[in-house]
Amino acid sequence: MNKHVSPRMNRRAFVIGSTALGAGLAIGLDIPFGGPAVVRAADGSPEINAWVVIKPDDTVVIRVARSEMGQGSLTGLAQLVAEELECDWTKVTTEFPSPGQSVARKRVWGDFSTGGSRGIRTSQDYVRKGGATARMMLIQAAANDWKVPASECTAANSVITHSPSGKTTTYGKVAEAAAKLTPPADVKLKDPKDWKLIGKGVKRLDTPDKVVGATVYGIDVKLPGMLNAAIKDCPVTGGKLKSYDEAKIAGMKGVKKVVKVGDSAVAVVADTFWHAKTALDALPIVWDEGENKKVSSASIAKWLAEGLDGGQAYVGNSNGDVKTALAGAAKTVEAVYNYPYQNHATMEPMNATALYTADKCEVWCGTQNGEAAFAAVLEASELPADKCDVHKLMLGGGFGRRGQTDYVRQAVLIAKQMPGTPIKLLWTREEDMTHGRYHPITQCKMTAGFDADNNLTALHMRISGQSIQFTLRPDGLVNGMDPSTFQGLAPKGDASFGYSVPNLLIDHSMRNPHIIPGFWRGVNVNHNALYVECFMDELAHAVNQDPLEFRRKLMKNNPKNLAVLEAVAEKVGWGKPAPEGVYRGLAHFMGFGSYVAAAAEISVTDGTKVKVQRIIAATDPGYAVNPAQIDRQIAGSFVYGLSGLFFGGCTVKDGAIEQTNFDTYDSMRIAAMPKVESIVMPSGGFWGGVGEPTICVAGPAVLNAYFAATGKRIRSVPLRDQNITLV
Amino acid sequence: MANLTINGKSLTLDVEPDTPLLWAIRENAGLTGTKYGCGIAQCGACTVHMDGVATRSCGISVAEAEGKKITTIEGLGAGSTLHKVQEAWIAQDVPQCGYCQSGMIMAVAALLNDNPKPTDADIDEAITNICRCGTFQQVREAIHTIASA
Ligand code: FES
Ligand code: FES
Numbered sequence: 001m002n003k004h005v006s007p008r009m010n011r012r013a014f015v016i017g018s019t020a021l022g023a024g025l026a027i028g029l030d031i032p033f034g035g036p037a038v039v040r041a042a043d044g045s046p047e048i049n050a051w052v053v054i055k056p057d058d059t060v061v062i063r064v065a066r067s068e069m070g071q072g073s074l075t076g077l078a079q080l081v082a083e084e085l086e087c088d089w090t091k092v093t094t095e096f097p098s099p100g101q102s103v104a105r106k107r108v109w110g111d112f113s114t115g116g117s118r119g120i121r122t123s124q125d126y127v128r129k130g131g132a133t134a135r136m137m138l139i140q141a142a143a144n145d146w147k148v149p150a151s152e153c154t155a156a157n158s159v160i161t162h163s164p165s166g167k168t169t170t171y172g173k174v175a176e177a178a179a180k181l182t183p184p185a186d187v188k189l190k191d192p193k194d195w196k197l198i199g200k201g202v203k204r205l206d207t208p209d210k211v212v213g214a215t216v217y218g219i220d221v222k223l224p225g226m227l228n229a230a231i232k233d234c235p236v237t238g239g240k241l242k243s244y245d246e247a248k249i250a251g252m253k254g255v256k257k258v259v260k261v262g263d264s265a266v267a268v269v270a271d272t273f274w275h276a277k278t279a280l281d282a283l284p285i286v287w288d289e290g291e292n293k294k295v296s297s298a299s300i301a302k303w304l305a306e307g308l309d310g311g312q313a314y315v316g317n318s319n320g321d322v323k324t325a326l327a328g329a330a331k332t333v334e335a336v337y338n339y340p341y342q343n344h345a346t347m348e349p350m351n352a353t354a355l356y357t358a359d360k361c362e363v364w365c366g367t368q369n370g371e372a373a374f375a376a377v378l379e380a381s382e383l384p385a386d387k388c389d390v391h392k393l394m395l396g397g398g399f400g401r402r403g404q405t406d407y408v409r410q411a412v413l414i415a416k417q418m419p420g421t422p423i424k425l426l427w428t429r430e431e432d433m434t435h436g437r438y439h440p441i442t443q444c445k446m447t448a449g450f451d452a453d454n455n456l457t458a459l460h461m462r463i464s465g466q467s468i469q470f471t472l473r474p475d476g477l478v479n480g481m482d483p484s485t486f487q488g489l490a491p492k493g494d495a496s497f498g499y500s501v502p503n504l505l506i507d508h509s510m511r512n513p514h515i516i517p518g519f520w521r522g523v524n525v526n527h528n529a530l531y532v533e534c535f536m537d538e539l540a541h542a543v544n545q546d547p548l549e550f551r552r553k554l555m556k557n558n559p560k561n562l563a564v565l566e567a568v569a570e571k572v573g574w575g576k577p578a579p580e581g582v583y584r585g586l587a588h589f590m591g592f593g594s595y596v597a598a599a600a601e602i603s604v605t606d607g608t609k610v611k612v613q614r615i616i617a618a619t620d621p622g623y624a625v626n627p628a629q630i631d632r633q634i635a636g637s638f639v640y641g642l643s644g645l646f647f648g649g650c651t652v653k654d655g656a657i658e659q660t661n662f663d664t665y666d667s668m669r670i671a672a673m674p675k676v677e678s679i680v681m682p683s684g685g686f687w688g689g690v691g692e693p694t695i696c697v698a699g700p701a702v703l704n705a706y707f708a709a710t711g712k713r714i715r716s717v718p719l720r721d722q723n724i725t726l727v
Numbered sequence: 728m729a730n731l732t733i734n735g736k737s738l739t740l741d742v743e744p745d746t747p748l749l750w751a752i753r754e755n756a757g758l759t760g761t762k763y764g765c766g767i768a769q770c771g772a773c774t775v776h777m778d779g780v781a782t783r784s785c786g787i788s789v790a791e792a793e794g795k796k797i798t799t800i801e802g803l804g805a806g807s808t809l810h811k812v813q814e815a816w817i818a819q820d821v822p823q824c825g826y827c828q829s830g831m832i833m834a835v836a837a838l839l840n841d842n843p844k845p846t847d848a849d850i851d852e853a854i855t856n857i858c859r860c861g862t863f864q865q866v867r868e869a870i871h872t873i874a875s876a
Contacts, residue, residue, distance in 0.1 A: 070824030070860040203820050210825030211813040213760015213800035217826060220759035228754075253743065274750035347764055347772060347826040347859045396762070396826030397859050429765045628820065632865065636823060639861025662769040662857060671851035673863035 038179040041095075046179035048137055050097070050108040051081055051130030058158050058172035060087045063097045065109035066123065067368050068206060069398030070636075071691040072629035073114065075204045079625055080124055083197045084131030084190060087171060088158040094205055099374035100389030112370035113403065121593060121687035124625075125189075132187045134178075141178035142169050192623065192684065201628025206394070217396045218366040221353040223422040227256055229414050230276035231425060232285060233265040233435050236655035237514050239289040240264050252279045259417045267414050273426050292514040292655040300441060300513045300652060301338070307464030307509030308336065308445040314510065316486030320503030325458035329449025333542045335535055337446070337715040339527035340649040341657070342439035342520055343665060348396020349432040350407040353424040354415035356381060361388045361412060366395035368403040376405035380412035399640070400519035404437050404472075433665060434657045437518025438650055440466035442527050446535040449503075454543040456554065458503040461489070461531065467510050468517045468524070482510065487524035487591055488696070489532070494593035494688070495525065498561035499536075499554040515652060521640055522695035525591035533587035533700035534715065537707065547586055547704065548574055560683065561588055564597035564618040567679050571616045572599035582613060585704025587697040594688030595620040598638075600674075600701035604709040609727045610719075612642065612674035612702055617694055619678070622686035630690045634678040641698025643668045646726040649718035672726045729789040733758065734802025744790035748782075749773040751789045752799060760800035760829045764857065771856030774830035775799050781837035781853075800829040803836060811873055812836045819869040823860035831856045835870055844874045 039047040045055040053061040062081045068074035078094050102109045110126060135155055142160040143150040146167055153162050158171040192198075209215040234241060244266050246258045254275030261267050266285060270276035307313075326332060352365035354377075361381035367373040373390045381388060395402055411425040427435070442465030449458035467482035476484070485508045487495040497506070520526070540550035548569050555562040565588040569575075578584055581603045588597035599616040617634050624630055647666040651658045659665040703714050714722065729746075731738050733756055740755040752761050752775065761784060764772030768786035775784045776798040784792075803810045809817075812832050822828045831854070838845055838853040845853070850870055858866070 070822075072823070203817075204822075206825070207817050207820055207822055210822040210828055211816040211832060212804070212809070213758075213829045215825055216759075217762075219763065222757070222759075272750065272754040274746055274754060345859055347770070347824065347857070348762070349764075395824060397824045399859070426763075429767075632820070632823065632862070635864040636861030639863060640859065643859075661767055662765050663767060667770075667857045667859060668861075668863075669851075669857065670854050670863040670866060673861075673867070676864055 046175050048134040048175060048178050049130055049183065050105070051127060052085060052134040054171050054175035056172045056175070058088065058091050058170050060085070060092050060158070060171070062092055062094050063109065064094050065097060065102070065112045065370070067112070067114040067366070067370070067392060067395055067398065069114065069366070069368060069395035069402065071633060072204055072626060074206055075202065076625045076629065077123065077127055078205060079197050079200070079202065080127050081131035083195055084128045085135050086155040086157070089197060089202065091158060092205065096392040098389050098391055099370040100385070102371070103374070103385055113372065114368045114398070121689055124687055128189050129187050132189055133183050136184050136187065137178040137181045138171050138174055140181055141174040145169070145174065145177065198623070198625050199627070201626055204629065215394050217348050218351045218353065218364065218393050219348055219396065219426060221364045221393065221424055223353065223355065226353070226422040226424055227269050227271060227418070228273040228276050229267045229269045229423050229425040230273060230280045231261060231265055231267040231410060231427065231431060232280060233431070234287045234289065235434060236287070236289040236292050237516055238292045239287050239655070241266055242286040242288040244286070245284040249279045249283050252282065255279045257418060258283065259414055261410050261413045265410065267410070267425065269414065269418065269423060273424070277428060289655055295514060295655045296653055297651045301443070303511055303513070304441065304443045304464045307511050308443060308462055311509055313462065313507035314481035314485070315505065315507045316481075316483070317489055317491045317497055317506040318504055320458070322458050322460045322503045322505040325503035326447060326449040326460065329458060330452040331450040331542070333448045333539055335446050335538055335713070335715060336443065337531050337534065338443040339441065339530060339717050341441050341515060341652070342644050342648040343433055343436040343650050343659070344397070344399040344401035344518070344520055345433070345662070345665060345667065346395070346397030346399055346401055349427045349429055350401070351424065351426040352408045352411035353422055354411040355422040356412065356415040356419055358419060359383070359387055361415070362391065363389070363408055363411060364391045364393060365408055365411070366393050366398070366402055367405070367408065368395070368398045368400070369405070372403065373405050373408045376408045377412055380409045381416065399521040400523065401437055403519060429662070430660045433660050436650070436657070437472075437516050439520035439526065440468055440517040440524070441513065441515070442466060444527070444531040446531060448535070448539050450543060454545070456501055456539060459501045461506045462509065463507070463531070464509040464511060466512050466517050468519060470510065470512050471517055482508070484524055488528045488589050495591045498558045498588060498590055499551070500557045501554060514655070515657070522591070522692045525589055525693065525696040526644070526699070529587065529589040529696035530699045530703070530717070533589065533697070534703050534713070537585065537700070537704040538713065546575070560595045560620055561590060563683070564588055564595045564620050564681065567618040567681060568597045568599040568616040571677065571679065572601065574599065583705045583709035585701045585706070585708060587700035587704065589693070589696050591693040591696060592689035593622065593686060594690060594693045596693045596697050598694070598697035598701040600705045602702060602705040602709060604706065607710055607712070608724050610702070610706065610724060611727050612672070614675045614677065615698070615701070617676060617678050617697070618681055619690060619694060620681050620683050621688035621690050622682055622684060624680050624682040627680050630680050631678045633690045634694050635676040637694035638674060638676055638698050639668050641695040642672070642702065642726060645699040645702060645717055646719045646724070649721060666720070668726060730793055731756070731789060731797060732795070733797045734799060740789070742789055745788045747785050748775070748787050748789055748792045748797070749784040752784060758799050758801050762826055762829055764827065769857070770827070771834060772827050772830040774833040774856065776833060776837055779837065779840060781834045800833060803833065810836060812839065815869040815873045819865050819872065821862050821865040821869050823862055827856055827858045827860075831858065831866060835866070839870070839873060845870065
């Protein structure tokens, strides 16, 4: 536990500590739910506990530790607290606590990290307990005041009622007294069947500010005396900054300082960002690109291809004896696929604002992981934990990119060179595109064997390519293997393989080029689903079977996978004729604890112009906290997934990423948006994520439909490189 | 120096004539509702109205904007009254991260001004903003709701 946070936290220990706590946190965390010493919010209102502050006017402030990047967790988490709190939903506001406060209070808010679609599912238990505890204390305070047993009182809509006498009071009136009570030891959560707010598609709490331009994102921070910085990091990862000629930009308007940032970057600090960027563009810079300069997309592809046959590989899932089964097969089918580097391209480029003085370092930024950002501030500032803090702001998109802290570190390193002056560092889109944390690159060879009766008897899936954990979280490797590589392919767990094949081998030949990989919304299921689900379609056709029927036979042990697949098949009218010129494709997968499936209807002109007409998408996330937001996450998943499929490829030349902006790295526009019909079918009993899993079925469903339309298999992403476009 | 009229106010800003309007709005006028997304007129995050026409403010200079009536997201409604597009956005719960939405709303407001009952094809042609969160389905529904009101 982080109860023993040493004043000078070592970054690595801190991050490992946070990861290791992970999901166990929900039960293991010793969350002090209130207590005799009243903690007060900035305006003096009492905290009932860390999650709930109640003001005299009955306003309820719910603290949300996870980040809001568009996925709706802020609202969903507030719903969970409010459900148990029994407060008036119309009086709810929210607040992000800071990681520094959390550390100072023995990590009272638990994990801040918001990725892996776990914002809700891994904190649902303790945030609901936070709400329930607060409710019990408020009721107790009223009961004490009335000198009646608490058991005779009930709460609803922020009103406490003593049933026998009919007396009522409100949360705001008893909050002071409640905050002084000792929290109850035993807290019982509601039975899901009694939920009133959870499961309801309530409106997001953050919308009103967003439609008037009032939401403050990291890029919008304004501090007194603040200056602005633009940065260029070496275009080749691993390279260094050799020199720059400051004299050439001397006297340019607004320029205050040119600084080296670490050993690979240079920044110009000016009065405005525009001046900083203009001067930086004029600054002659010499890089020492190093060895990685020799790397290109072609050299990476060659290296990965070598991993497709034989050689050492980590085994992620196996049963039976694939080798023998393939050797004895009546028929074999083989196909090689590949999936490229992709940039997250969050709408808001990376940025952070830092203020450094000799005894304090504060950062304002959007981050998916407040504690990791905090750790980065400690490391870069070299100040102890009690002298640092991170103020979290709304994120203009995250998609996994803002879980990394490279931009936070840079901002602090610049601010350190100008003590006392707040510095806002903003990346240009070009810097953002070329210094991403890219979707890992992989190739995959699929080999299948059939017996004489066309039964699938063997399947070998060999993935060759990059591991995210190898670079970003080496402590997550198990004897060198990256278990997350097998996301959606694992024998069990919350990202398990949806088929039973008598002889199965899924293995990974790890090859890590220098391009830094990252967690790209959906992560490893994106390529894994594409490989598996396109190949299943190939196999069905190879034995002249209907793709749904073919899968069904292999899914007897996976009823939840089958349920979502059948739901989309039925709704799309699978097995019945499609409209003239319209072709269909199916895909399903499991990831982030949820079961997802898609049926795509497309039409194709000239073999190159693909119109995705309609997508039916089903999700079983176990429990659905806010179905309206899930519906939006599903629709949005197809924008992200299809943008990736058609346009999303980052190529490497001379060691650097070639795509620099949306002109070369395009993204879907409204004209290409298919009609998405979602089926949210929570079967209960488990908590799955919703922000990511659906993305992975977008690609294979459309590619399978493309085959139905054209008879051509596409096994390489993005389609842009084959002159196929989304219209 | 440039003299700009933004949201009905005349402002004299200390900027060079070739400064993109976007940065003058954000940094010199201090109106941060207008967003930077690409700087090359590709994404639409910086969309404002110039004499009522939806314009990507990163792609024009303050010199070109002088003498024009510029409206940003902060000036779209009348005082505390929201514009009908903003209202529809709330009713339909359109924004996700919201970062693209200032530009999206400005583009839609201009479209509806020219064409109060746009067809899907009209929407496809006029609205070319990027939204990485993927709010297009809600955007389209919200436009049709306004058009049929
Ligand atoms: S910032 Fe102007 S169009 Fe992207
Ligand atoms: S709402 Fe996030 S980019 Fe559009």
